[in-house]
Amino acid sequence: MLATKDLDQFRQQVRHFVADQLPNDLRQTVHQGQMPTRVQLHDWHARLAAAGVLVPHWPAEWGGRGWTVAQQMVFDEEMALGGAPELNAITFDMIGPVLMRFGSPAQQQRFLPTIATGQQWWCQGYSEPNAGSDLAGLATRAERDGQDYLVNGSKIWTSYAQYADWIFVLVRTDRAGKPQEGISFLLIEMNTPGISVRPIVGIHGWPVFCEVFFDNVRVPVDQRVGEEDKGWTVAKSLLEFERLKLARIGENKRRMARVRDIALSRTRGGRRVADMPWFRERFAELESRLIALEANAARFVARQAAGERLGAEVSMLKMRGSRLIQLWEELIVDALGPEAMPLSQEWLEGKAGATLQDPLAGTASSRRFLARGYTIAGGTSEIQHNIMAKQVLAL
Numbered sequence: 535m536l537a538t539k540d541l542d543q544f545r546q547q548v549r550h551f552v553a554d555q556l557p558n559d560l561r562q563t564v565h566q567g568q569m570p571t572r573v574q575l576h577d578w579h580a581r582l583a584a585a586g587v588l589v590p591h592w593p594a595e596w597g598g599r600g601w602t603v604a605q606q607m608v609f610d611e612e613m614a615l616g617g618a619p620e621l622n623a624i625t626f627d628m629i630g631p632v633l634m635r636f637g638s639p640a641q642q643q644r645f646l647p648t649i650a651t652g653q654q655w656w657c658q659g660y661s662e663p664n665a666g667s668d669l670a671g672l673a674t675r676a677e678r679d680g681q682d683y684l685v686n687g688s689k690i691w692t693s694y695a696q697y698a699d700w701i702f703v704l705v706r707t708d709r710a711g712k713p714q715e716g717i718s719f720l721l722i723e724m725n726t727p728g729i730s731v732r733p734i735v736g737i738h739g740w741p742v743f744c745e746v747f748f749d750n751v752r753v754p755v756d757q758r759v760g761e762e763d764k765g766w767t768v769a770k771s772l773l774e775f776e777r778l779k780l781a782r783i784g785e786n787k788r789r790m791a792r793v794r795d796i797a798l799s800r801t802r803g804g805r806r807v808a809d810m811p812w813f814r815e816r817f818a819e820l821e822s823r824l825i826a827l828e829a830n831a832a833r834f835v836a837r838q839a840a841g842e843r844l845g846a847e848v849s850m851l852k853m854r855g856s857r858l859i860q861l862w863e864e865l866i867v868d869a870l871g872p873e874a875m876p877l878s879q880e881w882l883e884g885k886a887g888a889t890l891q892d893p894l895a896g897t898a899s900s901r902r903f904l905a906r907g908y909t910i911a912g913g914t915s916e917i918q919h920n921i922m923a924k925q926v927l928a929l
């Protein structure tokens with residue numbers, strides 16, 4: 535299944551696959567714009583792994599299919615349009631490829647086959663209260679104690695740390711020299727004594743992020759990836775993997791379809807929202823931006839397929855793709871009007887005697903706030919602008 539190089543045929547196969555395999559309850563959860571549970575995701579990962587399409591972009595020796603970027607993008611798009619949840623990029627697109635490139639053979643054997651089953655989840659411990667864009671300012675330290683490191687400090691904004699089995703963290707192992715020197719990359723099991731996790735409930739009402747505290751956490755030296763003090767190279771490489779996917783074409787199309795459904799099914803003042811000039815103008819503008827984004831992404835895919843090395847200009851896909859998702863979410867809220875008023879938890883749970891007519895509308899404001907983070911996570915848009923100004927435009 536799913537082996538053909540003909541992209542149109544391949545697209546049809548993926549469409550049938552997701553229609554056939556995606557469990558109804560999960561499709562419903564995603565359709566309503568809610569967070570899938572860990573159990574739902576585990577089950578979905580198991581189905582994808584059984585069909586050999588959980589990590590299709592990985593090389594065959596680690597359970598992948600060696601798909602091209604173009605195939606991977608078609609796959610992601612069809613999955614999004616078919617109602618499947620976004621997969622955990624930190625596990626499948628970040629730590630997996632990092633271990634393939636920088637991990638020791640023992641680390642690769644230990645982790646990669648398990649990650650490829652989809653039953654082991656990872657989170658990313660980079661940011662700290664005083665180290666975000668300026669990541670090299672991180673202060674969490676690891677000191678050698680025999681065959682272990684003792685780790686002390688804290689991380690923040692760690693997405694879904696409360697569900698993760700393992701975390702990869704950047705720690706300071708040397709304080710002399712430049713800030714980028716003296717950083718090491720460690721793998722730590724989340725149930726190691728001394729780790730505590732405190733979820734942070736965001737303005738959207740969901741505990742997406744966490745603080746993670748390390749209090750004398752003992753980590754065997756063989757859980758360091760790469761050389762001691764050379765973790766910066768490993769850390770930066772994460773962002774190179776799958777950069778083309780950051781355009782998030784599928785996620786943008788999913789939202790465009792949502793807006794269209796909402797505008798066609800709602801009236802205001804006796805008039806269909808889809809027929810209102812303000813709506814049509816904004817929809818047309820966003821659709822044009824999406825077509826431009828897709829064309830740009832296709833250009834990069836063609837360049838990569840021709841063997842060209844892509845430079846910092848790929849950052850524009852991340853900037854544009856993430857901003858566009860925010861604009862769709864804003865349009866969804868505006869198209870819903872009063873239906874998208876933020877609701878109290880009590881109301882949501884029906885305690886006030888109210889029932890939620892349409893969960894998608896009821897959580898639209900939450901999703902809009904959630905999307906605010908898209909232009910911050912993985913390097914803010916301001917930082918991406920700086921990179922492009924320096925490296926592409928030589929300003």
Ligand SMILES: Cc1cc2nc3c(=O)[nH]c(=O)nc-3n(C[C@H](O)[C@H](O)[C@H](O)COP(=O)(O)OP(=O)(O)OC[C@H]3O[C@@H](n4cnc5c(N)ncnc54)[C@H](O)[C@@H]3O)c2cc1C
Nearest residue numbers: 658659660661666667668691692693907910911912914916
């Ligand atoms: C949805 C989401 C998920 C995240 N998940 C994780 C995770 O799993 N693991 C993890 O480690 N981190 C995670 N983060 C944290 C993220 O990496 C940081 O928020 C990000 O790097 C910015 O750092 P900061 O929040 O400290 O902001 P700061 O770096 O303090 O920036 C504040 C503002 O100043 C601007 N700014 C900073 N420096 C410059 C400059 N040189 N030029 C121009 N403008 C500048 C920024 O653009 C921003 O607007 C996540 C964040 C979000 C929003």
